[in-house]
Amino acid sequence: xxxxxxxxxxxxxxxxxxxxxxxxxxxxxxxxxxxxxxxxxxxxxxxxxxxxxxxxxxxxxxxxxxxxxxxxxxxxxxxxxxxxxxxxxxxxxxxxxxxxxxxxxxxxxxxxxxxxxxxxxxxxxxxxxxxxxxxxxxxxxxxxxxxxxxxxxxxxxxxxxxxxxxxxxxxxxxxxxxxxxxxxxxxxxxxxxxxxxxxxxxxxxxxxxxxxxxxxxxxxxxxxxxxxxxxxxxxxxxxxxxxxxxxxxxxxxxxxxxxxxxxxxxxxxxxx
Numbered sequence: 416x417x418x419x420x421x422x423x424x425x426x427x428x429x430x431x432x433x434x435x436x437x438x439x440x441x442x443x444x445x446x447x448x449x450x451x452x453x454x455x456x457x458x459x460x461x462x463x464x465x466x467x468x469x470x471x472x473x474x475x476x477x478x479x480x481x482x483x484x485x486x487x488x489x490x491x492x493x494x495x496x497x498x499x500x501x502x503x504x505x506x507x508x509x510x511x512x513x514x515x516x517x518x519x520x521x522x523x524x525x526x527x528x529x530x531x532x533x534x535x536x537x538x539x540x541x542x543x544x545x546x547x548x549x550x551x552x553x554x555x556x557x558x559x560x561x562x563x564x565x566x567x568x569x570x571x572x573x574x575x576x577x578x579x580x581x582x583x584x585x586x587x588x589x590x591x592x593x594x595x596x597x598x599x600x601x602x603x604x605x606x607x608x609x610x611x612x613x614x615x616x617x618x619x620x621x622x623x624x625x626x627x628x629x630x631x632x633x634x635x636x637x638x639x640x641x642x643x644x645x646x647x648x649x650x651x652x653x654x655x656x657x658x659x660x661x662x663x664x665x666x667x668x669x670x671x672x673x674x675x676x677x678x679x680x681x682x683x684x685x686x687x
Contacts, residue, residue, distance in 0.1 A: 419594045421634035424550075424663040434664040435494070441671065442496035449503065451496070451511070456535040457528060464512045464532055465492060467499040473506035477545045477578075477685045478536055480559075481511045484550025484583070487525055488517045488599045495549075498670040501678035507685045510536055518599040522588070522610045529555045530562055537575055545685045546579045549667055553584020553625070554612065557642065560623055561615030578622040578684040580677075583635055583663055586613040586625075586642040590634065613642055619650030624680060628661035635663070 425431045451465035464480075479502050483495050492513040499509035514528045533544045548556040556579045564571040588607040591597050608614055623646060625639040636657070643655035658666050658677070669675035 416632070418590050418634065421632040422591065422594055422596055424632075427632060428662045428664055431664050438494050438497070438667070442494055442498075445497040445500050445671075446493075449499075454535065454539065456512075456532040459515055461491065461513045461515050462528060462531070463492070464510045464536065465496065466508065466510045466536075467496070467503055468508050469503045469506050471506050472508055473682075473686055475687075476507055477543045477687060478540055479507050479509045479681060479685050480533060480536065480544050480546045481509060482529060482546060482548030482552030482555045483511075483513070484548070484552045485516075486596050486600075487522050487551045495667075498667060500671045501669070501673045501675065502682060502685070504673035505678060505682040507682050508540075518601065521606070522600055522602065523606065526555065526558045526610060529559055530567065533559055533576055534564075534568070534571060537571070543572070543574055544576050545681070546576055547582065547681055548584070549582045550663070551585065553581035554586060554588070556581045557584060557586055557612035557623060558610075558615075560621045561612050561618050563617045577620065578687070579624075580681050580684060581623060581625045581639075581642075582677075583627050583631060583666055584625060584638065584642070585635075586638050587611045613645055616649075618646045620652075621646070622652040622684065624654045624656065624684070626656040626658055626666070626677065628663055628666035629657050629659050630662040631666070 451467045454464050481498050492511040502509050512532045546556040546559045559576040560579045564575045588611045627635045627639045639655045643653040647653040669677040
């Protein structure tokens with residue numbers, strides 16, 4: 416199978432729009448059930464986070480930060496509000512972020528926006544951040560984990576983002592260069608390498624759980640295994656998992672429930 420086909424998740428899952436419409440419906444229902452606090456972390460309209468508070472928060476737990484997918488060029492956080500439900504019911508507060516999209520901004524700028532959101536949340540709530548994200552959001556999760564925070568701002572704690580959970584993430588962007596995904600991203604090899612968490616130098620001591628749906632393409636499985644191996648060799652604590660019977664879209668289903676293995680693993684990361 417060509418790389419174009421391997422990364423074309425919508426073509427690989429014919430009923431993807433049914434799943435995505437379910438996201439939108441369930442997200443709207445959860446916002447009505449548990450209205451979030453909306454906060455800005457930057458000057459544009461999309462630089463926003465919705466914070467969903469747990470009714471029974473675990474004392475001292477980190478704040479979870481969900482980062483949406485869409486190949487850095489589609490969707491926003493409002494599609495994924497329900498992904499906070501399972502963690503909220505497990506005592507974990509969850510922020511769901513939105514960011515500017517390509518081609519308006521480059522992938523490197525989106526990484527900077529994720530960092531700005533994490534830093535704002537630390538200042539607002541005084542807690543470290545556990546990022547978790549889907550697809551492009553899985554990439555941004557790894558980018559946050561590999562950030563040298565004190566190089567960015569000496570006032571920020573070095574342990575701002577030490578643990579994270581990537582769902583169907585992308586860690587090496589170079590294979591995307593020859594695909595139609597790159598039509599809007601405009602990556603060349605140097606920029607793709609720079610934006611790839613796989614090659615980040617600062618990963619020792621971090622914890623990354625990388626999971627992928629059993630029914631996803633071989634490239635998504637390869638990317639998950641690769642980051643686990645490479646980061647592990649550089650001193651990170653890593654695990655690569657496969658979600659039985661799940662595809663690139665249904666892999667998010669378990670986040671809406673508190674008793675699933677995915678939600679429980681995330682809650683444990685947040686409890687530290």
